[in-house]
Amino acid sequence: MKSLAKQDTQPRPRLIVRLGVFLASHHILFSVICCSAGIIALFLLPSLAKNTYLSENALIPGSANPLFSTEDGIEANRFMKGIEAVAGDSIGGIDMANFIAQQIEDLGAEVCYHKFLPHSKHFHPLKFFTSMTNDMAIQPNGSDINFGINTIGIVRAPRGDGKEAIVLVTPYNSQRVQSNELLSLALGFSVFSLLSRAAWLSKDVVWLSADSQFGEYAAVSAWLNQYHNPVFLSHTVTLDTKMYGANHIYDGSSENKGFKTFKRAGTMAAALIFKIGETRRYGDRDSVMMYAEASNGQMPNLDLLNVIHYLAVHRQGFRVNVAAFSSLLSSAWLRVIAEIFHTLGSVLRKINPDWKLDIVVPDYVEGAANLANSIYNQALGVPTGSHGAFRDYQVDAVSLEFSPTFHVKNENAKSLFLLRGGRLIEGVVRSVNNLLEKFHQSFFLYFLTAPSKFISVGVYMIPFALLLAPLPIVAAALADGRNMEKTVDELIDDNKADGITDILQSKGGSWKWLQAAKVLFVIQLWAVLVSLIPYYITQIPDSTPLQSALIWIVLSVVILIALYVIFGSPYSAGVEWKLLKATMITSISIGLGLMSIINFATAQLGALIVIPMSLFSRPLKASGMSFLPRAVLLASNVAIAVLGFPPAMLLIMKGLSKGSWIGDIGDFWVWMEFLWEWSSATYLYIFLVHLPCWLLCIHVLLHPCHQPAEAKMKQE
Template identity: 50%
Template sequence: MAEPETSKPKPRPIVRLGTLLISHSVLVSVVCCVAGVLALLLLPILAKNTYISENALMPGSASPMLSNLDVSDANRLVNDLSELSSRSNDAGIVQRLIGRYISDLGGEVGYHQFHPDSSRFHPLHFFSVPDTGIVQENINCSCHGISVTGIVRAPRGDGKEAIVLVTPYNYTNAGSADHLSLGIAYSVFSLLSQVTWLAKDIIWLIADSQCGEYASVAAWLRDYHSPTFSGFHANNSHTCDVITTHHDVKENVAKDMSSRDSFIRAGTMAAALVVKVVDRNEPFEDSLGVYAEASNGQMPNLDLINIVNYLAVHRQGLRVKVRKLFSLLDTKWVSFLAEVLESLGSIARRLNPQWKFGIPAADYVDGTATLFGSLYHQALGVPTGPHGAFRDYQVDAVTLEFSPRHYSISKGRTKDFILRGGRLIEGVIRSVNNLLEKFHQSFFLYLLTSPSKFVSVGVYMIAFALLVAPLPVAAASLYAEANCLDTSLDDAKSFSPPAATVNELVISERSWRWIKAVKKVLIVHLWGTTVSLLPYFISQTPSLTPITKLAVWGLFSVVCLLFPYFLLGSPFAGVSGTEEYKHEWALLKSATISAAFIGLGLMSVINFAAAEFGALLMVPMCLMVQPLKLDLRARTLKNLARAAVNLVLAIVGLPPATYYILKCTFGSFDGINIEDFWWWVESLWSWNSATYLFLGMVHLPCWLLCVQILLHS
């Protein structure tokens, strides 16, 4: 009697789901990519109103204490600075004047003499704050400055925490806006030197901005967190010559600094506010611009922006602005999409009044411009102001940029403007003063669609996840297809030699083919790493022009690409035309897609915005690529359309082409200037932006591999 055949166990549900996705990889890729783009465009609708997460902040709970007397003292300082600027541009006189004003309030006065870091690319400086040794090798001796520091000790504090107030000021060439910045900060500093409720020390840094606003703040923070007890001159005499001056007053300031340790400190920084006044002549009302982006897309805690926005709007009546891409405001496709979404929202509300889908078209257009502005500035990885230097030390900071009305200053309304700005700063400092710990309740990962609306990480990651989800599915599908082809070829050859010998040979050959594809991908990514490091060596020759540097960079990149061609075997060699090797490009595409998926995943941890833009460019290019020879041989409309799309994606995916296309689309396009691309790339590596490494080590190698697949013979 025959024994019943044992039925095979059913695979697990997760295995069956994976098999289903792999078998329909094309449909999954199309659906996920379309859904990812739609999810990104729907983010302005999904944005939520901001709210204060930390109850201890209590913004606006106390009445402002800034009086007209404090404003009058600040106005007197503004007048004195204006008079000095009209008579002389001696920085020493201005520094001593500010120091005397601080001393009259009972504050401690200190001077910080510094040489800023030179903007020089170094591959080891990414993702880290330079230590003292590295800084001494990177000192820029062509510029120097002296910043003035004042500290008010908190009567209710223990000296362990501090709040920093920064006003960039060019001591040698200051304008009326710079004087007003000092006037606003001084009015607040004057008030805080008298109050009894202060629990955190107040540090007022009047940063010398003649070498750059960021450079002076970064130099002060570096010395604040890395104290040297031998004095500035002793520590830097081997690097730069001692500063010589021609004015008696400035020489006295230098003597005061050298005679004692004039660098004064307080406790750990709880938050920082950078106060600036710009002369933009607002036509209707006083406005406040908030800048929050730091290096590599870092953002301060959202609560800090929330209290600034709440106090500015509801207490001082200021119009708050955040950066946006103004070119999108007049884009036709954004306006059309806004009208469509507004119509869909109206239909949804008629069906069910509880469905809150859709916003007015004008709000959507403005929210989209603000959202992409937030994404753009985070993706660059370059700080948008001096506040970025604080974020490198994990201190929450924002830059507050006041813009007065066009007649506020001309008609003698300086005191009113100082009063409004000073009361705003007072309210923010009072809220931070209430905290018993650092900011931690609200979000650190978010995108702004307006000063009062945001998209949290749990929402905007959906768009990125949908965009990159097809990559592992497509890679697995290509690998499975290649294995199925190998299996059919093995069955066709099984009649020749013994089965054991054939299986061993086939396994060895199949493994070698998989390893060969991975080897090609690794070689190209090593080439990308080499290309990323070349600017460090090219920058050692400062006499070269930007166009020459770009040409040398391109030439050496091609030479480095030819090197593995001669020594290691070219990763761009064609394949034989036999049936056994006709799908070798599929294995290479599978390995390329896998490398792109890993690179995008790692970049999303470092800088999500850069990974989002990279996914929008790389995912369609990696999924669509196929040898042109196959499409041209078929000569059908579908194949010819795919070949045309692949050529367009290959052109758009090249980093220089991408730069100029985005500049033409979102910026002011005034012609193609080759120097612009070099300056843009140089700015990325000068700021140690991770976006530069992503372009050189992930995006460029994947583009080159896709071009190889496209030109596969």
């Protein structure tokens, strides 16, 4: 009687404990439901996109009549003819820089030069997260090394205090200048000329004519590095002649000594990079392509994109586009998914009119293609233009590429295009000029499904959370090692509900956990060494990408075998596959959590591959299953393991983005080289999270699956 009374008075565990045990006992079903829901939620994102809107009332785009007139367009044509004549006789771009500087000086604005050398891109593990600053090397007199010359004009705001500035950037290749680049320079000069006479300016305006012979990003990055990190040398003459080349690129009067010093304006409020692309032979109107992705998934404030879109579409009649995966636009399977969601949304809207999920099929396909491109560019971690150099200094910047539909020799169409383009840039400058503080009201974390539609961070985190939810449950179920079908009441009756301590002590789990942790440590150490090998491979002269990739693979295999000889292989240590899998899932949870802070898009794409691979991996020699389930398990595990291999993942990304499904191992080396040159955190994710997970999954699949000695004794 006393024992019965004691059992009745024993407190029942909390609801969250009972729920945890219930989910752990059905972890397979829970994993299938969460992974399926996460993938479905990811495909639903284009239907959940919202229209963009202005959060900062001070921007008020289009509130003032534009001052850019046909006279400014005539001035742009005059500038274009002048620089076209100079470009024909220019040697090394010096004459073009002199011409631009002279035109800026005639406006009464301040002007200076910036001489820079090409950035030497190479893999350096100790400087991985540093921005791509231009390492300026002072060359001796008479050096024949080619250099670039940026020309900078500054208009001091009549209503400002010099503490803030707006930057306009026009890139051009001084060595092989094209007609569209000359038109870009003419557009930039005409806008700068207008702003030099504007009485409403409260922020300084900087016009950077970027010499992009070494790349647009390199020119802008070098100037920004000098702007924010000034170089002080002991001899002024050395600075003037060697670094900026003032004595070699300008022969003005004694009044022009200001050209020799690097000039600065205030803190940058925003930057706008614009250029005119190749003329399109089709289309009903001129278009503007917006590029916003910066390094490691950084994006400018959404209000800046909204201002550009509003002024371009509703004021100047441009068609605004964002980059998309062209292969998805004609995809049959994506159109089938769109039709399913459209039908489902129509049914749901009849039930509740507030559920607006019935997006039309063409809009869904276009939104999905734009969304895929937005996620891919953010996950790649490489800037899509020179605006990325500004985001490294926390300056909101956007690149615009105009695509005209007229012929270059059509003067009337060209004048009209210059008028509309100039008014667009003037309107953006006006809006930014109205700000009393930096952009902060709108979103910094978002995906674009259209120029006027976005998905906020609160929405696109849902698929990632659903994919991540089963990981702790499955890890707990595998670590328990007992029959999880028992209820909490049965565990209490057996006096086994006190925690994990009893489990570890009764089964010798502490030692097994240490063995599993040692395996994880060895594999993580191997992954670190593999990620550092390219630093030494790049020192080999004249090696092709294929040769470098093969050397990388051979060294990786040799290092793995050596580590297993030193520390012992996972199979010789006698680690149970369940503990090995639980350790793998724990490591994945930590890796994806950290990566979601650095670059969420990378974590999202990685979760789509890594989580199913880790959750459903099971030894291929596992017993206790009939033929059909075992065959399905074998096929699915092998397929997931093959798709999870980094080179195979590269091939899939290449096929979706470029429509090309042909590649080799050398392409993987080129891709990795591209990532580490740009200091992309995706490189670290691939080798410190994804590759160890894949190798652990292979170990689980190939595990001999011997029955533990304790289990054999219990059965006997």
